[in-house]
Amino acid sequence: MKNFKPKAWMLPQPVLIIGTYNENDIPNAMNAAWGGQWDMNEIMISLGSHATTANLNRCGDFTVAFATKDTMVAADYVGIVSGKTTPDKIKNTGWQSVKGETVNAPVFTCFPMTMECRIKEKLYESETGYYIIAEILNIVCDESYLAEDGKPDVEKMNLITFDPVHNGYIALGSRAGNAFHDGKELK
Numbered sequence: 001m002k003n004f005k006p007k008a009w010m011l012p013q014p015v016l017i018i019g020t021y022n023e024n025d026i027p028n029a030m031n032a033a034w035g036g037q038w039d040m041n042e043i044m045i046s047l048g049s050h051a052t053t054a055n056l057n058r059c060g061d062f063t064v065a066f067a068t069k070d071t072m073v074a075a076d077y078v079g080i081v082s083g084k085t086t087p088d089k090i091k092n093t094g095w096q097s098v099k100g101e102t103v104n105a106p107v108f109t110c111f112p113m114t115m116e117c118r119i120k121e122k123l124y125e126s127e128t129g130y131y132i133i134a135e136i137l138n139i140v141c142d143e144s145y146l147a148e149d150g151k152p153d154v155e156k157m158n159l160i161t162f163d164p165v166h167n168g169y170i171a172l173g174s175r176a177g178n179a180f181h182d183g184k185e186l187k
Contacts, residue, residue, distance in 0.1 A: 031079025051083030060119035
């Protein structure tokens with residue numbers, strides 16, 4: 001076994017695309033990996049000081065989409081180009097958006113699934129950013145990504161995960177087993 005200095009190598013890390021509107025109602029997006037489920041209908045995201053955080057300070061509505069192999073290049077772009085210096089950076093991605101059904105935030109139509117969220121609480125707010133706890137108000141899924149049972153089919157989505165060890169993206173694979181079932185073999 002080899003030891004490493006402590007690092008936030010939680011695996012897998014999602015590649016989240018946070019969508020907001022700026023003060024001129026222009027869609028903005030950023031790439032975030034430090035987020036996850038907080039409760040049954042809530043998520044948590046760690047945000048630094050970005051154009052997105054300024055947008056969230058004005059309006060607590062936002063969307064969260066999950067990056068895919070097909071959206072990877074543009075998803076990386078919105079993570080490395082600031083909305084502070086390039087307020088219309090979405091034009092370079094080629095993404096189209098519609099206004100969310102339940103939130104005042106853009107839904108980028110190139111993603112298979114998007115959560116419409118509203119900030120419930122900000123934690124540890126400072127000049128360098130904050131953590132948000134947000135309520136999921138609606139989930140939008142492109143119908144071509146639905147399974148036979150009518151629910152989203154994650155395998156069809158070609159989602160990617162962030163590799164914090166080597167600063168890369170890894171495509172998620174196929175179903176490996178059945179949760180709350182396969183472990184019964186050991187009973």
